[in-house]
Amino acid sequence: MAAETMKMLAIGLVLGLGALGPGIGIGIIGYGAMQGLARNPEARGPIFTNMIFAVAMAEAIAIYALIVAIMLGFVF
């Protein structure tokens, strides 16, 4: 395979696989938040704030993959 092809493949794979885990994680976080909300609707504010934090944590991992993909695409 040509080097350019490998690079393109790598970029796609990095972001695809890198977003897989955080995607599942954010899904689980949302599931937990919804369940908590259904059981205790008064706690909407704190649940939402903490959910946003947890989502940002999970999202950061996808962002690392994105940085690698961007660097592969634009820098190297």
Added chain:
Amino acid sequence: MTGPKKRGCLGCSFPVLVIVGIIAIAIVVIGFLAGPIGQAMFHINFPSWLVVPKPEINLAAPHLFTVFGLPITNTMIAGWITVIILVLGSWLITRRMKLVPNRVQAVFEFLLGWIYDLCISVAGEKNARKFFPVVCTIFLFVAFNAWLSLIPGYGSILITTNGAAHELLRGANTDLNTPLALAIVSFFFVTYFGIKALGVGWLKQYFNIGPLFRSIGDIFKGKFRFMEIFSGAINIFVGGLEFISMLIRLISFTFRLFGNMTAGEILVLIGAFLLPMAVSWLVYGFEFLVGLVQALVFGMLTLVFASMAVTSHEEEAHEVESH
């Protein structure tokens, strides 16, 4: 019904609403056709000012000029603009404070009060007062950096230096150095409060060699307890792990902020390139939210680690026992 008579939808009369809708749809359609996707599908010739050139993305901030041997990058200028705006704004707002606040003062009182309440809920009444200034400064700097870089002019005003055109302004956190500096500030802040609250005991979390040497010393007193030596070695290992995780925290702080801001900027550029005028509105709203959330996450994580640093492990154990 005693309220004012409702005039149509969204405060506009119906014909005005239709005209606005048609204009919006026309902008979206023209943007789609002028973008690379529409060009590839339909090959319609558009005037050159409608066709967006492929954006040039560079991760490293370019040097614009040099002041006293110090290279000035475009992200530095944007960072200083943020600082100046924040300082001037705070000065103007707090210059004439009233007991009954006017509008601007009320907005800022609400914002700061909200962060202060978050601080109290995380760190408790006693520590919140100490942590609030740094946490709030980090929050305001990161948030205003992100929001100011959405203003038109950031990234679109070009300046030619060294034979190449560069943006005059670029959001400060899209340069790796600014998030790293913020992360180091937050790191030293946590360390300072940890050492101030617990003294040398804070370092004991990371270099817990006391129990091992004590148990080895016990051998010479004729008491050989294998389990104590073993748990002492384990303590050293756990302390090492905590130390490594503290250093990794620095890296993750840096890359989270840098990655989110850079990805946001690239998203704006790519959105404006692929579907010009069509998706930029949505992307702008999303970026506004991302800036807020990232600022909040950065500040709150600093707060959480600081409040973890000032409560010793022994104290936690006592609390658990007393409950």
